[in-house]
Amino acid sequence: MSVAATTSDSPAELDQIRAAVRELCAQFPGEYWRAKDRVRAYPSEFVDALTRSGFLACLIPEEYGGSGLHILQAGAILEEIHRSGCNGGACHAQMYTMGTILKHGSTAQKARWLPKIAAGELRLQAFGVTEPTSGTDTLSLRTAAVRKGDRYIVNGQKVWTSRAEYSDLMLLLARTTSKEQVAKRTDGLSVLVVDMRTAKKKGLTIRPLETMMNHSSTEIFFDDVEVPAENLIGEEGKGFRYILDGMNAERILIAHECIGDARWFIEKASTYAKERSVFGRPIGQNQGIQFPIARAYAATEAAALMVREAAELFDAGKPCGPQANMAKMLASEASWQAAEMCVQTHGGFGFAAEYDVERKFRETRLFQVAPISTNLILSYLGEHVLGLPRSY
Numbered sequence: 414m415s416v417a418a419t420t421s422d423s424p425a426e427l428d429q430i431r432a433a434v435r436e437l438c439a440q441f442p443g444e445y446w447r448a449k450d451r452v453r454a455y456p457s458e459f460v461d462a463l464t465r466s467g468f469l470a471c472l473i474p475e476e477y478g479g480s481g482l483h484i485l486q487a488g489a490i491l492e493e494i495h496r497s498g499c500n501g502g503a504c505h506a507q508m509y510t511m512g513t514i515l516k517h518g519s520t521a522q523k524a525r526w527l528p529k530i531a532a533g534e535l536r537l538q539a540f541g542v543t544e545p546t547s548g549t550d551t552l553s554l555r556t557a558a559v560r561k562g563d564r565y566i567v568n569g570q571k572v573w574t575s576r577a578e579y580s581d582l583m584l585l586l587a588r589t590t591s592k593e594q595v596a597k598r599t600d601g602l603s604v605l606v607v608d609m610r611t612a613k614k615k616g617l618t619i620r621p622l623e624t625m626m627n628h629s630s631t632e633i634f635f636d637d638v639e640v641p642a643e644n645l646i647g648e649e650g651k652g653f654r655y656i657l658d659g660m661n662a663e664r665i666l667i668a669h670e671c672i673g674d675a676r677w678f679i680e681k682a683s684t685y686a687k688e689r690s691v692f693g694r695p696i697g698q699n700q701g702i703q704f705p706i707a708r709a710y711a712a713t714e715a716a717a718l719m720v721r722e723a724a725e726l727f728d729a730g731k732p733c734g735p736q737a738n739m740a741k742m743l744a745s746e747a748s749w750q751a752a753e754m755c756v757q758t759h760g761g762f763g764f765a766a767e768y769d770v771e772r773k774f775r776e777t778r779l780f781q782v783a784p785i786s787t788n789l790i791l792s793y794l795g796e797h798v799l800g801l802p803r804s805y
């Protein structure tokens with residue numbers, strides 16, 4: 414079944430989407446991911462299959478060739494990918510960067526990019542926000558875009574721009590007015606769509622970064638890169654707000670991936686604990702093994718409720734900042750708890766590549782740091798929800 418065949422978010426239809434994703438993921442078993450992980454190769458076959466099935470275009474409206482689904486369904490797709498032992502990190506950005514263009518792009522921009530993205534002819538997988546000197550402090554980013562006639566000239570550097578080598582377009586956040594000249598600290602940043610196919614020929618350099626897991630992350634250097642002014646999304650100087658909008662979607666979608674990972678670890682550990690026999694009985698008969706699995710299960714189900722609430726608020730167009738942040742924090746902690754438990758349940762075999770536990774363990778660790786680290790979520794809750802003094 415293709416994702417386009419389903420259009421509602423009733424439980425039955427969400428189950429249909431999940432079943433279709435599982436069917437696709439079954440073609441990409443552990444051996445596939447292990448082989449990619451070993452040489453840090455991009456899972457092109459998996460991304461192509463997801464694109465062909467329409468799953469990656471699920472948030473693009475039908476008029477532009479997508480299936481016009483909601484975040485709840487997009488989340489179910491990513492959760493199921495992770496629950497099946499696969500990894501959405503190779504392509505999930507297409508889902509969350511999409512919102513910025515959908516919500517703030519002009520009709521002409523949508524008509525220009527969205528049908529091609531939906532058809533798989535154009536890849537929007539790169540999101541350039543983080544910089545080496547500013548880190549989490551996004552408002553201090555330095556990459557500058559200066560307007561010269563009908564174009565912007567971009568200079569600066571980004572880091573951790575994932576998938577840039579496997580994307581045609583990048584959604585870039587750059588400074589168009591200096592920090593000193595803006596009335597509000599959140600003004601002065603703008604969103605540009607950079608066509609990296611042309612930029613690579615003139616001033617844009619992409620350097621891969623080696624990481625703990627297979628994530629195709631890069632650092633990017635801009636040296637007088639020209640971007641047509643028609644690629645500016647929305648109003649100049651208002652880009653931080655547009656990106657913040659998209660960040661709630663990103664947090665909710667990543668939280669779904671965490672829930673998928675956690676459920677994968679719990680299923681894997683439960684199965685192993687029933688099968689592995691030591692001292693003449695299954696290890697799962699020991700409460701020392703059984704209880705951590707049950708605890709991880711309880712933490713995951715509790716986090717999943719918050720993830721669901723955040724997704725429903727988002728889809729209803731209601732404010733969801735606290736819920737999106739709590740969903741991401743609780744789900745990433747649940748997936749890490751489950752990962753840790755799964756390694757311990759497997760004993761020595763938790764470290765053997767062929768069980769996939771160590772690979773998923775490395776992969777799920779990321780979510781407490783990116784796309785936003787736990788401390789920053791706690792600061793947000795402290796300041797903006799509980800009214801405590803700003804800590805930074």
Ligand SMILES: Cc1cc2nc3c(=O)[nH]c(=O)nc-3n(C[C@H](O)[C@H](O)[C@H](O)COP(=O)(O)OP(=O)(O)OC[C@H]3O[C@@H](n4cnc5c(N)ncnc54)[C@H](O)[C@@H]3O)c2cc1C
Pocket residue numbers: 539540541542543547548549550572573574575576624628630779782783784785786787788789792804805
């Ligand atoms: C594999 C990977 C992929 C990524 N992909 C992308 C991407 O595609 N696009 C993109 O733009 N970015 C991406 N990122 C970047 C990611 O969003 C950042 O790494 C993350 O937001 C943290 O920023 P930082 O690494 O600069 O940490 P820093 O800001 O240097 O912070 C370091 C530590 O200090 C803590 N800290 C900082 N300030 C405070 C404070 N005031 N109070 C308490 N604690 C604080 C942080 O929580 C963190 O634990 C990726 C990162 C990784 C590792």
